[in-house]
Amino acid sequence: MSEAGLREPDFKTPAAVRQACREGRWDKPTAGLAPGYAQANLVVLPREDAFDFLRFCQRNPKPTPLLEVLDPGDPQPRLVAPGADLRTDLPRYRVYRRGELVEERTDIRDLWHDGLVAFLIGCSFTFEQALLSAGVPVRHLECGCNVPMYRTNIPTVPAGKFHGPLVVTMRPIPGHLVAKAVLVTARVPAVHGAPVHIGDPEAIGIRDLQKPDWGDPVPVRPGEVPVFWACGVTPQAVAMESRPDLMITHAPGHMFVTDLRDQDLLQM
Structure with a gap:
């Protein structure tokens, strides 16, 4: 099928x-x-x-x-x-x-x-329908692929044996809609909530947006800003x-x- x-x-x-x-x-x-x-x-x-x-x-x-x-x-x-x-x-x-x-x-x-x-x-897949309903595009859905995910240089707070880097998802957002994306996702802290970083990927240790650590690359078009949300793949980076x-x-x-x-x- x-x-x-x-x-x-x-x-x-x-x-x-x-x-x-x-x-x-x-x-x-x-x-x-x-x-x-x-x-x-x-x-x-x-x-x-x-x-x-x-x-x-x-x-x-x-x-x-x-x-x-x-x-x-x-x-x-x-x-x-x-x-x-x-x-x-x-x-x-x-x-x-x-x-x-x-x-x-x-x-x-x-x-x-x-x-x-x-x-x-x-x-974070959970809040994507809310983004779409607010008129905010979700690029990986448009492309029919997996969301891009990246290991960052942001450390998590250790507990016992568990420690490691934060992993993030990235969605390119038109500049004039970034504030709306933040407000929409801030309402759902149970599924990662508001973004953890907006803009320059290198500031959080990501060298190339077209080479995600997990998932698929998506295009970032002129006038769009890369917006990063905390990701539940973080435990897999922590496991490593x-x-x-x-x-x-x-x-x-x-x-x-x-x-x-x-x-x-x-x-x-």
């Missing part, structure tokens, strides 16, 4: 996205799928590392805003998507062992055990620095689609 066939009309609901992932019919990025519903980053760690990572998230709420922390061994996110299964319901997963990316796969059932703790972290024995994550851009409505996360 083609990507277009899956998007229309099957992927209007989170359950349809998750079912297609579970059945192996969708293994691509989730930007633009199930519009109106919040998406989430995934981090899975052994129980012995979970408390340190929970403290890391609390100390770094911009890149790691928590939506749900599951009980050890439980793969069902009962608060944000009852009945879903975090072992199967994402398009793609990454497995890190001692800081090294060892494999990417579409199912982690055979890796799952009772000592694993799953974290769901807000994703901190080298936990095991960390399982989503593949960048391949998110878990929750049953939470976007408006439920808005701050009035």
